[in-house]
Amino acid sequence: MSDYEEQVVITCVKSLQHCTICEVPPTMQEKLRLKWPLRTHESMKSQVRRQRSQNIDKTDPSWVHPITNFSWAHPYTNIHQAMMMDILHQLYKGVVEYMNSWVNRHFARKRRHRASRGIRDKSFTTMLDYRFKQVPPFTGLKRFHSQRFSKVRQWTGNEYRDMIRQYAVVIAPLIKGEDAGVMLFIRAVLDFVTLSEYHSHTDETLGYLNHALERIDDLKYTLQGTSSDKPINFNFPKFHVLSHYTDFIRYYGSLVNYNSSTQENFHKILLKEYYDRTNKQDNYEEQILKHNTRRVNVQAMQGIISFRSTMRTIDENHSSLDSRSNKLSPTMDLTDYPLTDASRIRLQDLGLSQRSWRLVADIASRLSIDGLIEAVAIFVQEHRARRGPTDDREVSASSSHGRVHKDNLSGFANLPMQLHSSLSCYKFDGKDTRDPNKRTKEIIRCSEDWRNSGSPRCDFVWVQEYGCLDKSTSEVEQIQGRMIGRSILFITVKDVECEPGPDGQFPRYYGTILSMMRLRNKGRAHAIHGMIEFEDSPVPEHTAPKTGRNGKIRCYDIQTVHRSVHAVPARLDDNNRLWYVNNFIDWDSYNTLFNSDWREENKREVKKVKRRLGRQ
Ligand SMILES: [Zn+2]
Numbered sequence: 001m002s003d004y005e006e007q008v009v010i011t012c013v014k015s016l017q018h019c020t021i022c023e024v025p026p027t028m029q030e031k032l033r034l035k036w037p038l039r040t041h042e043s044m045k046s047q048v049r050r051q052r053s054q055n056i057d058k059t060d061p062s063w064v065h066p067i068t069n070f071s072w073a074h075p076y077t078n079i080h081q082a083m084m085m086d087i088l089h090q091l092y093k094g095v096v097e098y099m100n101s102w103v104n105r106h107f108a109r110k111r112r113h114r115a116s117r118g119i120r121d122k123s124f125t126t127m128l129d130y131r132f133k134q135v136p137p138f139t140g141l142k143r144f145h146s147q148r149f150s151k152v153r154q155w156t157g158n159e160y161r162d163m164i165r166q167y168a169v170v171i172a173p174l175i176k177g178e179d180a181g182v183m184l185f186i187r188a189v190l191d192f193v194t195l196s197e198y199h200s201h202t203d204e205t206l207g208y209l210n211h212a213l214e215r216i217d218d219l220k221y222t223l224q225g226t227s228s229d230k231p232i233n234f235n236f237p238k239f240h241v242l243s244h245y246t247d248f249i250r251y252y253g254s255l256v257n258y259n260s261s262t263q264e265n266f267h268k269i270l271l272k273e274y275y276d277r278t279n280k281q282d283n284y285e286e287q288i289l290k291h292n293t294r295r296v297n298v299q300a301m302q303g304i305i306s307f308r309s310t311m312r313t314i315d316e317n318h319s320s321l322d323s324r325s326n327k328l329s330p331t332m333d334l335t336d337y338p339l340t341d342a343s344r345i346r347l348q349d350l351g352l353s354q355r356s357w358r359l360v361a362d363i364a365s366r367l368s369i370d371g372l373i374e375a376v377a378i379f380v381q382e383h384r385a386r387r388g389p390t391d392d393r394e395v396s397a398s399s400s401h402g403r404v405h406k407d408n409l410s411g412f413a414n415l416p417m418q419l420h421s422s423l424s425c426y427k428f429d430g431k432d433t434r435d436p437n438k439r440t441k442e443i444i445r446c447s448e449d450w451r452n453s454g455s456p457r458c459d460f461v462w463v464q465e466y467g468c469l470d471k472s473t474s475e476v477e478q479i480q481g482r483m484i485g486r487s488i489l490f491i492t493v494k495d496v497e498c499e500p501g502p503d504g505q506f507p508r509y510y511g512t513i514l515s516m517m518r519l520r521n522k523g524r525a526h527a528i529h530g531m532i533e534f535e536d537s538p539v540p541e542h543t544a545p546k547t548g549r550n551g552k553i554r555c556y557d558i559q560t561v562h563r564s565v566h567a568v569p570a571r572l573d574d575n576n577r578l579w580y581v582n583n584f585i586d587w588d589s590y591n592t593l594f595n596s597d598w599r600e601e602n603k604r605e606v607k608k609v610k611r612r613l614g615r616q
Helices: 004-011 041-054 087-116 124-134 157-174 177-196 203-223 237-252 260-275 284-322 341-350 360-366 372-387 392-399 406-413 587-592 598-613
Strands: 416-420 422-428 439-447 460-464 482-494 508-516 532-535 553-557 561-565 567-569 578-581
Touching (some): 004 237, 087 157, 087 177, 087 203, 087 237, 157 177, 157 567, 177 203, 177 237, 177 598, 203 237, 203 598, 260 284, 341 416, 360 372, 360 416, 372 406, 372 508, 372 553, 422 561, 439 482, 460 508
Antiparallel strands (some): 460 482, 460 561
């Protein structure tokens, strides 16, 4: 039982004044840190007795409906503890929706104050709509780009979830320094919701949830405005109920299993769909029930089969690792790419199809990418060195840190190459509690004309540049030797200058050409909005002393690509120089992209805000 009004009917408490679970006084509901005695059948009965004997009337804060509750006949239950936490009604339709309206109200009020001093700003709603439009595509993410965000009327659970995944990144540039508290409040709410949706919990994750709750409690007053403004009332049950979340997760486990959007969806599956399969005669209800019984039986059988199969494959984890390695999509048709006579002859000599092969130099000139040939040269040399030195040329090349001399490029420029439009990677999603190492596939795309829109889509990726524990680099710990690059090409190079392998084939190397980005603040997440920032500007020369990769255009083996980055422009103007890494986009990003001292940092920032508000 999950929606508040439904809970009120069943527990007989006073609507909008009472918590269905505990005895919090109506005016104390805003204090999220405080705990109150839980309601029990006994406490309700004695309250009803007291009301009768002392003639307590409805206006009394403790008054409850004087009705004999059906659950009192069941002594082994407590109806008040059966009131489940609910992500859809309490978090999405409750706190998240309120947060959005409070934030909008806060900035509308500021705009009015500024207007009274003669300064005219654009409305916050317009800017928010515009920011939602700016969000680049990400596999599985619903974007609010065709319809204005403020005009969306039909909100389903999925829409709320996708809004939460992009809210921080959308709102961050709209919030100025003096409103740091508002940004911290938004982050606290988003943290709370995101953590509540974990599929499994430990003391540690519940500690984080509690930390988010305390931040919400501390920072809510930042939205109050000045004393002349009408204050926000935080004394309402959907706000107070947040204080019960950690306890209920301890009792009942992950809340995902109790999400009521599943049950609401069942109206569709269990009734409407099966009604169409009946003959609509008198006994149609019986027919629907039979369909349901059969469905449940099939599901039970599926459950048993899936359980048995996971029991068997536990020992085979090593072989399944192979299926997790990154893979390129099929090769692209290069018929439209120009071909010089010399190139045609070379491809013919090598016995390669003109449809899918070109020489490196042809592609570099067709796409006018500066530094492509050098990048491919370093990439090929690295692979040759891995195969073991076979002649003097390679020994000297690897000893000079892989750097390629300009005069030696022509050999690499004449290597045949194929292009691909996407790369599949694997990331953790934290959804399978039986297998925490389970990964889901993610497709990284690079297309000149994305879905015939006329504009390109070149996804950003995390790529491993240094060893994870390489202390010689100046990057901070949580980046773990990774850098961000924007994919320009996915390639296969056939090394026809090399000795063929034992199978008589020339080796093929699979790589991605990236335009490297420069991490701001050495990759440390921002103290207020919590996101890593990067810019599209020349990268420092010293960033890759070991591999010899230099400059902005680099080529990496596809196995060093970790996963995609959901990068969102950090400015409202369109020059796209500065970007945020959206860490709310999925479980994997949320769990890897944070400063190691984030808790202390957060506490410090919250303290500063409280001092400014005078609520020390
Ligand atoms: Zn309560």
